[in-house]
Amino acid sequence: MLPQVLFSGLALGSIYGLVALGFALVFKATDVLNFAQGMFVVVGAFLAVTAGTQLHLPFALTLMFIVVAAALIGAAIQALLIRPLTGRSMLSIIMVTIALSIVLRALIEIIFGPQPRALTTPMPTGVFIVEGVRISQLHMLAAGVSWLCLGLFALFFRFTTFGLQMRATANGHEAALVSGINVDFVNRVAWAIGSVLAAIGGLFLAQLQLASTELEGIGLLALPAVVIGGLQSIPGAIIGGLLVGLIEQLASSYVSPRSADIFVYTLLLLVLMVRPWGLFGQRELGRV
Amino acid sequence: MSGEQAAVSAAPAVRPARGWRAPVLLVLGVAAACYLPFILTERAIFGVRLSNMQLLNIGLTQVNLMMITLLGALSLNYLTGIAGLISIGHAAFYAMGAMAGAVFGTQLGLPFPVVLAGSALVGAATGVVAGLPSLRVRGLYFVLSTFALHYIVVFMLSEYQFRFFDVVGIPFEEATLGTFVLDTPLRWYFFLLVLCVLVYVGLRNSLRTREGRAMMAMRDHELAASAAGIDVRILRLKAFACSSAIAAVAGTLYSYYMTNVNAEFFTIDFAIQFVAIIIIGGMGSLAGSLVGAAVWLLLPAVITGFAAQIGSTDSAFGTLLTESKPQLVNLIFGSLVIVLLIFAPGGIAGIGRSLRDRLSVRVR
Amino acid sequence: MAAMLEVEGLSVGYARKGLALDDVSLVVPTGGIVALLGANGAGKTTLIRTITGLLPMHNGRVAQGRVRFAGVDITGMAAHRLVRLGLAQVPEGRLIFKQLSVEENLQVGAAFLPRGKVAERLEAVFALFPRLRERRRQAAGLMSGGEQQMLALGRALIGGPRLLLVDELSLGLAPLIVEAIYQQLMSVGETLGTAMLIVEQNAHVALEYAQTAYILDRGRIAMSGDAATVGASSAIADAYLGLAGEVPADV
């Protein structure tokens, strides 16, 4: 049983890691804790429903549709809601993202109705069995794609000029402006990327389960994942995601499914009390 | 001319007016508050019958629930708007209140006033625990700790519920104050009205004390407050204890009013509605909480009214109104929060204040 | 000679405050070095922020007046566009990227240059400040104050600016280091012909290198003229001791 639990935990954790990476990116670039990230996951799931199930687009086009639409939505939100609040109190900014998630949820439920939708994509749904462990192909694919995205982003940050500018902006907005960086544009791109990563997570989660606004709760797990890993640390976000996936699976298998979230949030509280800069963050940065 | 000078010279002009205006307004307000429930139950004003539409589809129960929500909003506004501590886990205190009510009332059968007092104590204790992280972390990290706390408390409530009751929820008996049985909405109305006024006046007066001023100083400049010899850490815990005691009492009242409570009520959305109310009403303005709670009450009612009027026509808008009413309410509520945050960060109270300033300038 | 920077009748205020700058005019000639002196709180940094487009970040706004850079009106232009036009600055408090390496800091400053030119410009900065070359892989936040100031200067110079604004370069640094950094700065000014506006609370240092000087006192220009005259005048002592003229009235 344990290997099975570990496998599902890591596979799910990879998806959380992906969503958490988007979350951490937005936070690092713009200092905004995006409580709507969970809803962005749902948006991704319903973009998949729109393209695949309603418009009957071929899968490749569905993917492109999701990425482009999610990027546009993220950028538009930055331009319309986040930018006007530059320099305002933390509560205002948090509340705008919370209100945004309320609005997005309402819109989705109005447009698509309250019932969950099944996703039809050609993604593999079979299972193969290795030494008694049932390995779902979809889980494998989700984990694989997540790791691919994570790898690509690592390269992007390390080796491209724009990636460098994003890291610099995360380090300080005024310093970035002084150095000639178009901070507003960098922020918009960060929001677009954060939204795209959540949407890809949403695509997989909708395929693994169903597309519904219930996925928000799963998407919101990115929050504890990021904080546990270290709010300022990109690798921390990913490891945090894996950790949350593992904890969830272990708790629901060995304790009870209802208790899964509690272990995560208790760990979150402990980390906040003992190591607010996160397991992988740097101490100096944890102080606010 | 600077604004300060204007304020100074305007004050004497206003004061004689205030001399008679305040008591008259107070009397009118009390009269209106006492007459309101009869309008809503008789569906008539001074003998003239009113249609549902004219009454905005509001019943007394909705007004009562609004007052219970108002208690939560007041306590959150005290914590966030005045003491500067942000909490998005306020529903946890409601849940604690529900749990305290279940233990003291349903299980131990203590009298209602004792249950309320016990719930206030439990709430205050929870508040101190919830405030503990504020001794170590600030800002975002603290907000996150309230978020985590929410999940933990609600989980405790649901474990408790499943241990001693069942999925249906926790039943609550009728509340009685001595011989006064709270068995009709009308009786609840007057009980809640008195309670709301007490809490409002209490919080307002507490702001005028040394400690209240220190709290506002702490919100604006923590360092300045520390420098003035205030132990900011104790003050924070006190603010938390006071705020969560009120919220827990509101949670108990909510449970008794609903006669049955389920852990599933206390979602994070439940917590967020309080934040939305104080943003709509006006952060830091206790009176604003009332405005925010009123919007919270009126919005669904007005939409129901629209739905009743247009619902029969089979336009797309009509179907939208009838079939997605709760979603529409949320859509408008959420959008209102966003629009106010961007264009009027002081909320409706802030808009009112600036209008009044403009008027008083014009009058002079 | 045409002016590189012209500030005309500039009045600037911050939210909920009176004016921080009141009718300030100032000229930096092409290739010239100008000192801007004044006590703490006089408005020096505010002037720099206004010129370089950082005012909105600090909730400030221009009430009146205009700024021209090489003849072009740049009042209210976005900060990053000004850098690309050749208006660089070493801001108050340096504002280097502490978590990035020294080399990455410089690369950020060079990001808008054509790709082929970056390596060459990087070499030029390293030649100017060999210390930075030694520390190129180190996290910038771990260097000494003087080295961080060199890095901030290098980052500003790497794009080859036509005008450089330097805010309180000497703050918190030992006199010998200040001297050395200024020497380097002046050699750059000579070879590249970069015009400079040097803001200093420390009047002696700045007057040593500048051709002209302005004294800012509570938001107003109290005196201007060539550096030697200003240095010898009593206005300078008055400005620092707060004796010059009446307090400017609000609005």
Ligand SMILES: Nc1ncnc2c1ncn2[C@@H]1O[C@H](COP(=O)(O)OP(=O)(O)O)[C@@H](O)[C@H]1O
């Ligand atoms: N961000 C700000 N918000 C409000 N007032 C400010 C801000 N920055 C500076 N000030 C005020 O503007 C005036 C000028 O400050 P500054 O330009 O920093 O002076 P200096 O650089 O000469 O020391 C001071 O009275 C200061 O308090």
Ligand SMILES: [Mg+2]
């Ligand atoms: Mg300064």
